[in-house]
Amino acid sequence: VTFVARCMSFLRGLFFARRQDREMDEEWRFHVDARIEALVASGRTRTEAQRLAHREFGDPLRWKEQGREARGFRWIQDLDSDLRHALRQLRHTPAFAVVTISTLGLVIGANTALFSVVNGLLLRPLPVAEPERLAMLSSASAVAQRSQATWPRPIWRQLEEDGLVENVLAWSGIDRGAQRRFDLGEGGEAQPADGLFVSGGFFDALGVRAARGRVLRASDDDRAQDALVGVISHDLWQRRFASADDIVGRTIHVERIPVAIVGVLPPGFFGVDVGRSFDIALPFAAGPAVLRAPDDWIEQASASVMLRLKPGQSPATATQLLRGVQARLAAGSLPADCAICERFLTDPFTVVSAGVGVSELRAQYQQPLITVLIIAALVLLVACVNIANLVHARGLARWHEMSVRTAIGAPRWRLVRVMLIESALLAGAGAVAGLVLAMWLSRSLIGHLATINTRVVLDLPLDWRVLVFAIALTGATTALFGMLPALRTTRVASALTLRRVASVQPDGATSRRAWRVRPGDGGVILQVALSLVLIAAAALFLRTFERLVTRPLGFDSDRVLVVQVNAARSQIQPAARLALYERLVEAVAALPGVERAAASRITPVSVTSMDASIVDAPDDPESPFQDRLVPTNHVTPGWFAAYDSPFLAGRDIDVRDAYGAPPVAVVNQAFVERFVRAPDPIGHLITFDADLQPSATPRTIVGVVGNSVLVSPAEDRSAPLLYQPLAQCCETLPDRIEISVRSTAGSPALLARSIAAALTAIEPGLSFTFRPLAAQVDAALARNRLLASLSGFFGLLAMLLAGIGLYGVTAYRVSQRRPEIGIRMALGAGRRAIVRLVLSRAIWLVLTGVIIGTVASAILSGLIDGLLYGVTPRDPATLASAVLILITVATVAASLPARRASRIDPWTVLRDQ
């Protein structure tokens, strides 16, 4: 009871302080008046009675003070006055306030921005019902390789029927990356949109309700459906349909196929793939029609599968349950028509918690982002040291005021509090500036994650995690830069009594020995050490990037333009596609400025999915099929010449290798080493796994090319590759093809217009996109570029801050030692000697910091090993260059005050003394 009463009383005091003051006055007036009346009644004169009554009552101010204290809210009023005091102080020194707030704003902003991206990508649960019960169906090998597993429909349908988990939901992007997007146009210009195929129960299982109409349901995914239906995103509804009220029931054309819109999804729902988004979702059953794929596409399409676990079910128990089912399925209870299912049943099911969704982007950027976040936090520390120096210097400038306050009885904690409040005000203002900056920065950071191949859609709400982070950061900063100077300066103030202030220097700078540690030195050493760590990290990332950029790709990317041709909507029959593609290549090759042109299924670096062959390994026929999976491309004659990759042996594919002619192949060096092992690979017959690829006919090797990059310049280049003639690819060619065009000279992008004209002249129904190969190589290095530029920026910032810090501390020491320096000069010390005197001290600090930083860097750099390429984490040359840069900057920073010290006029100084 008493505790509650106290709290209530306290709150009353807090909110009704003024009213309580008024009530106290009224109460006391009543008291004094009553006393006066009593005294008058006992025979005093009124004037006398008044005087007496007031004297008996005592000093109302004193009672009021005690009364407030009794109610436990006096500190609030003290706080109020301290706050006003601090604000007044800051107004008196606007330059200090501006420098501090902008420095803090920058570092807090950078940290918050990075955190909000980390939050959006790694921490934020999916915006669906009960995300904690969601889990991915993965496999043991996929978990081991940190990749995503996909499953054919018969398997996940079977799991759905078994009902061991609450729901099974499957989805598949129409293609990973941007190469394949749906065209929503009804003719004319293409209107690209991101699409998703989903199982019928997808939205219900996630607990997502439609904003308009309904979501898809199980019956929509029934193959017997004749009318195609789909749901669209809230964004597409606003963008394309201007939020039309009658949206439900309207028709949208997906790849020229009419689809009835049955609903609009709620705003902010991006699916379960964090970092991606979609505009339209169709049931798998719509796949064959929209993709113009054979009917068994539905069974074969590889889908990502998510499970909603039953309440209380853990991923581990679900794994056990499902592995039991897997054994039964493997024993033959699957429908007989699922030829491809078998190999999915040998890899044990593994259920992985997925409350935060799945994301390729996450896998790619998790480590880089956390690394940069740590780097930014270290920069914050460096900045805090600088601000602490400033606050300390300011505190000393106010030591007279502090001494006076101490002398008239202010307790030390009160002085500390005044300074801390000032720091908190600065940090608070910095945090507000930082949050504004962060909102802008994080968005531009997201922009840098996207490349020409991948669009990134990431929701970055200012949610509680980001706010807690910003507030915690602000609190920590205040403590870091406010606490130490506050304690230090008030100690000085308390130590000096008013009488002695005139003759004693604050902060007692009396020692002349350079190696004596003084307050403030620790800060400089810390700054130098941290900057060294950051510069070394930046140097490592920059070197990695440089190595990757200059690494030979195995082909020449500068003069190649990749044209993706989409024939899905042309009137050409599928059987006539080969002839069409050949005519297109011929037409492009004949254009002026074109040196070579050739077509292929895929082009290097932008590869997101491709065919693979399962090759027989003569020396180890029993090795698992994953080890014998060889990426396979299909090319037309002249393709290797377009990429300027020379033949090591044999010949290129040519017109003789037509459909029906003896099957041939070109392989790379790695293929020869892995699968051929004969002295002369030309003429060697490649055979394919009879069980898994029964339809693949053996092929004769006619040529060998060098190894080259397939996906990323950073990849291991010893992977075998197989090239087959496009003409011998398959009965019907796919409706998309890539034409690689090599320009005779100059930028290949300039050819785009004439190529477009030539292609349209042959077949008006085509649509195409142009991507210079060099831009794609750039895109493949986006992660490394981001790391190099961010760490470089933060490294420079840290070095700048450390330089400013060293400059400030040295200049401060010089100002304190003015008398001493003056006397030395009067006694005959030369300018050089003075410069040496000042510099030696600074250099001693820097060297200490450099040693600590070198050790720290050597220890910490092991952590970023995985992000480096072509440079070891403890590369001595890199570390040495970082040390050199830092020492140069430090010397410049310290020599400015040193030179100023050498220009001190001894007579002025001696006169001042």
Place this chain on the structure above:
Amino acid sequence: VGTTTELLQGTLDLLILKAISLGPLHGYGVLLRIQQISRDTLQIQQGSLYPALYRLEHQGIIGSEWGVSDNHRRAKFYRLTAAGRRRLRDEADYWKRLSDAIGLVLAAAPEDV
């Protein structure tokens, strides 16, 4: 006016509790009541009554409400709460034991030792 006695530290609270245990009083009334029941032997600095009242109120031992005094002016009246009654009983017991003990000690004749 007879001889007066300075208040012992901490006894003011007890006096206030006792005074208002006989019925709700305003601050001036508390003063009068204490003077009356102690027959003017206890001297209190009048203003110091109020911080003590506020402290007791903050502790939830007494409650207060605004009312009308005998001379028809607005005044704040204090009364005991349940917790206050308990406290008064405890403190009174304590004082009684203490004063009995001290009385015994002081009354002791040399032959009793």
